[in-house]
Amino acid sequence: MNELSFFAADATAGLVEGLNPQQREAVEYRGPALLIVAGAGSGKTRVLTHRIAHLLATKDAWPSQILAITFTNKAAAEMRERVRYLLGEAADGMWLKTFHSACVMILRRESGRLGHDSNFTIYDSGDSRAILKRLIKELGADIHKLTPAGVGAAISNAKNELADAESYARNVDQNDPVARMISEIFSRYQYELRKNNAFDFDDLIGETVHLFRAFPEVLAQYQQKFKHILVDEYQDTNHAQYALIRELAKTASLTVVGDSDQSIYAFRGADIRNITEFEKDFPGAKTILLEQNYRSTQNILSAANAVISNNFDRPAKNLWTAAGDGDKIVGYTGYSSHDEAQFIADEINKLHSKSQGDDAIAFRDIAVFYRTNSQTRALEDIFIRSGIPYRVVGGTKFYERQEIKDAMAYLVAIANTRDDLATRRILNVPKRGIGDASETQIASYAEKNNLSVRQVLSHVSDLGFGPKITGAINQFAELMDNLEAMIPNENVDVILRAVLDRTGLLESLRNSKDPQDEARVENLEELVSVAREFQRNNPEGRLPDFLNEVALVAAADELDDESGTVSLMTLHTAKGLEYEAVFLTGIEEGLLPHRMSFITPGGMAEERRLFYVGITRARKKLHLSLAMTRTTFGESESATPSRYLQEIPSDLIDWRESGSGRGMPTTRYRASIADDQGYGSSEGSSGGYGGTPSTKEKKVWSGAISSVRNNEGLQLEVGDMIEHSDFGKGKVIATAGEGARQTAEIHFGSVGTKRLLVKVAPISKL
Numbered sequence: 001m002n003e004l005s006f007f008a009a010d011a012t013a014g015l016v017e018g019l020n021p022q023q024r025e026a027v028e029y030r031g032p033a034l035l036i037v038a039g040a041g042s043g044k045t046r047v048l049t050h051r052i053a054h055l056l057a058t059k060d061a062w063p064s065q066i067l068a069i070t071f072t073n074k075a076a077a078e079m080r081e082r083v084r085y086l087l088g089e090a091a092d093g094m095w096l097k098t099f100h101s102a103c104v105m106i107l108r109r110e111s112g113r114l115g116h117d118s119n120f121t122i123y124d125s126g127d128s129r130a131i132l133k134r135l136i137k138e139l140g141a142d143i144h145k146l147t148p149a150g151v152g153a154a155i156s157n158a159k160n161e162l163a164d165a166e167s168y169a170r171n172v173d174q175n176d177p178v179a180r181m182i183s184e185i186f187s188r189y190q191y192e193l194r195k196n197n198a199f200d201f202d203d204l205i206g207e208t209v210h211l212f213r214a215f216p217e218v219l220a221q222y223q224q225k226f227k228h229i230l231v232d233e234y235q236d237t238n239h240a241q242y243a244l245i246r247e248l249a250k251t252a253s254l255t256v257v258g259d260s261d262q263s264i265y266a267f268r269g270a271d272i273r274n275i276t277e278f279e280k281d282f283p284g285a286k287t288i289l290l291e292q293n294y295r296s297t298q299n300i301l302s303a304a305n306a307v308i309s310n311n312f313d314r315p316a317k318n319l320w321t322a323a324g325d326g327d328k329i330v331g332y333t334g335y336s337s338h339d340e341a342q343f344i345a346d347e348i349n350k351l352h353s354k355s356q357g358d359d360a361i362a363f364r365d366i367a368v369f370y371r372t373n374s375q376t377r378a379l380e381d382i383f384i385r386s387g388i389p390y391r392v393v394g395g396t397k398f399y400e401r402q403e404i405k406d407a408m409a410y411l412v413a414i415a416n417t418r419d420d421l422a423t424r425r426i427l428n429v430p431k432r433g434i435g436d437a438s439e440t441q442i443a444s445y446a447e448k449n450n451l452s453v454r455q456v457l458s459h460v461s462d463l464g465f466g467p468k469i470t471g472a473i474n475q476f477a478e479l480m481d482n483l484e485a486m487i488p489n490e491n492v493d494v495i496l497r498a499v500l501d502r503t504g505l506l507e508s509l510r511n512s513k514d515p516q517d518e519a520r521v522e523n524l525e526e527l528v529s530v531a532r533e534f535q536r537n538n539p540e541g542r543l544p545d546f547l548n549e550v551a552l553v554a555a556a557d558e559l560d561d562e563s564g565t566v567s568l569m570t571l572h573t574a575k576g577l578e579y580e581a582v583f584l585t586g587i588e589e590g591l592l593p594h595r596m597s598f599i600t601p602g603g604m605a606e607e608r609r610l611f612y613v614g615i616t617r618a619r620k621k622l623h624l625s626l627a628m629t630r631t632t633f634g635e636s637e638s639a640t641p642s643r644y645l646q647e648i649p650s651d652l653i654d655w656r657e658s659g660s661g662r663g664m665p666t667t668r669y670r671a672s673i674a675d676d677q678g679y680g681s682s683e684g685s686s687g688g689y690g691g692t693p694s695t696k697e698k699k700v701w702s703g704a705i706s707s708v709r710n711n712e713g714l715q716l717e718v719g720d721m722i723e724h725s726d727f728g729k730g731k732v733i734a735t736a737g738e739g740a741r742q743t744a745e746i747h748f749g750s751v752g753t754k755r756l757l758v759k760v761a762p763i764s765k766l
């Protein structure tokens with residue numbers, strides 16, 4: 001239904017109805033420059049959307065004259081949908097884009113002037129990395145310990161400051177050989193891009209600015225086109241983006257909205273000054289402050305206000321809400337990250353429960369935030385066990401991550417030497433000189449002679465490779481034999497650690513300066529923790545048992561339930577979003593604030609803003625949790641509560657179970673530890689179920705979900721009798737979750753109790 005149809009007499013009235021006076025003023029203002037600064041949840045994005053609709057409805061602008069910039073594609077899509085809802089088709093033809101997509105549009109049309117064809121390629125960071133790697137090698141830059149990631153970051157920073165390779169070279173300290181080398185790589189890198197008719201991500205913005213500056217007639221065209229430019233999340237623009245807006249907005253009316261307290265991208269060059277100095281940059285600008293928050297309850301806001309007031313150098317603002325105090329914030333200190341995750345799962349189930357009546361909260365209105373991706377693993381494990389549907393927003397689920405798959409492939413390959421898929425995956429990971437051509441040759445030899453790839457590796461002399469490749473293959477085969485020999489006697493975590501250390505998997509990531517690789521190291525450390533925990537829970541368990549356990553979890557990962565899922569995401573991804581209930585996890589020193597911020601200037605304040613962003617996503621229910629011990633790389637370390645927690649007035653938080661939440665674990669913790677111990681997928685697993693995993697389970701691990709059984713619709717209840725293709729008859733003794741995520745604990749006479757994912761287990765009901 002089109003809202004405006006109710007307001008035929010005055011098509012614009014509906015667009016300001018329900019807005020407060022400041023919001024309304026912001027929507028109706030007409031002038032060269034408008035700055036809307038306001039705290040979280042005060043309606044900035046809503047005002048921007050209504051302002052666009054209002055400009056169109058009043059015929060102050062045609063859709064083609066509007067350029068609106070949002071931070072993510074998702075935000076752009078939502079805004080378009082909203083304007084369409086307000087106005088119908090009148091909304092079509094607007095440029096509602098991210099910085100990058102707007103620049104791509106411009107460059108596609110104009111790139112000829114820059115010596116590119118309009119069908120240029122856009123290189124992602126992986127592509128850039130590959131070029132840089134080659135250049136570093138060609139120039140012998142590795143003697144300076146330069147890495148693709150390190151050089152890539154330097155180039156990216158330069159581009160965000162609008163420096164090109166030439167100006168970079170001019171400013172380089174000629175006495176600094178490393179800086180000179182980076183500069184040399186920079187210019188060769190640009191040469192490569194040009195030769196390949198490609199732009200990298202940073203170029204998209206930088207080259208558009210360059211285009212405008214070099215060709216005033218092109219700029220003039222766009223200046224004439226866009227009469228109104230509107231930018232959301234302006235606090236996170238970097239210098240290049242700022243320059244772009246400045247060029248375009250010389251004659252247009254510019255509206256920017258932002259909140260300097262939510263600036264969380266300084267590490268990518270975002271500059272809060274773009275917002276604080278707006279009035280200076282755009283003389284005659286009007287500033288409107290919004291102070292009423294429409295999103296959260298007073299308790300949540302008071303916590304947010306209290307936290308952010310600890311940052312210096314910020315104009316005081318005080319958000320208020322008419323929503324009432326609402327519930328207290330719930331605090332929880334878990335004994336371990338698992339205990340923390342269990343608490344979250346229990347709470348989510350409570351919030352979701354039908355017993356809440358009308359207050360029940362749908363899964364889709366619940367979100368869990370964390371600072372680093374590696375924190376998802378404990379959450380994912382527990383959610384799967386509890387049957388809570390979830391999705392990881394803007395990230396890859398733990399067991400789908402490349403580094404985790406690589407490490408797991410090693411384990412699978414040694415546990416099942418016939419698994420060619422696994423062996424081939426790791427043949428040249430990390431790189432050891434067994435290239436694609438060699439791999440193909442090995443594989444076809446294997447097929448012809450009916451051998452496994454692994455067997456061929458032991459007969460490499462038959463293949464006629466040169467000495468270098470033969471040497472590399474022999475070394476690899478020996479490594480795999482040695483690792484395999486560990487299986488009967490060693491604990492799983494010890495084997496995994498050996499895999500990570502002896503294969504060079506960890507080392508190659510550790511040597512990289514790429515922040516993503518740092519995250520990958522953290523993920524691998526997390527995997528060691530998984531193995532350690534498995535061993536603790538299954539003292540007799542061997543590698544194949546561990547692989548079965550993981551296969552179960554990974555298989556459930558693949559099954560996404562469309563009908564409402566809990567969202568898991570990093571705090572950075574959460575910007576601009578809102579949820580009925582929010583869980584902020586891992587509020588510990590070293591995580592939030594992140595340990596990297598201890599040594600970064602301004603890092604502590606930026607982390608505080610991140611915490612502020614997290615808190616202010618919640619409408620009604622906010623949970624803050626932490627763990628007393630966190631396991632990193634298999635070692636348990638005691639964690640300290642985040643300093644930011646002290647900044648929240650204690651009367652706003654209801655610490656569950658333990659008086660201060662920071663003391664000794666109470667009975668509840670002990671109970672849940674006991675639960676943890678008791679939770680074992682396979683009691684008696686060392687009994688009849690040792691050895692190589694069955695083909696069916698192996699397929700599950702390999703991700704070939706579609707080829708395994710699909711018991712769609714099969715629901716089990718306690719007491720049901722079933723038949724399993726490997727274990728025979730069994731009785732269901734417990735179930736958790738529903739639908740595709742239902743798991744069942746089943747007691748089999750032959751092998752003890754197993755926990756199985758009902759949808760994919762090879763079972764039928766008797």
Ligand SMILES: Nc1ncnc2c1ncn2[C@@H]1O[C@H](COP(=O)(O)OP(=O)(O)OP(=O)(O)O)[C@@H](O)[C@H]1O
Nearest residue numbers: 018019020039040041042043044045046294295576
């Ligand atoms: N005048 C209003 N009446 C009712 N609801 C409003 C009003 N203004 C804003 N809201 C609602 O308040 C919530 C927050 O608004 P919005 O997302 O626009 O805030 P924001 O300032 O952009 O927040 P953030 O800083 O987190 O991006 C939304 O659900 C929005 O629909």
Ligand SMILES: [Mg+2]
Nearest residue numbers: 044045046576
């Ligand atoms: Mg917003």
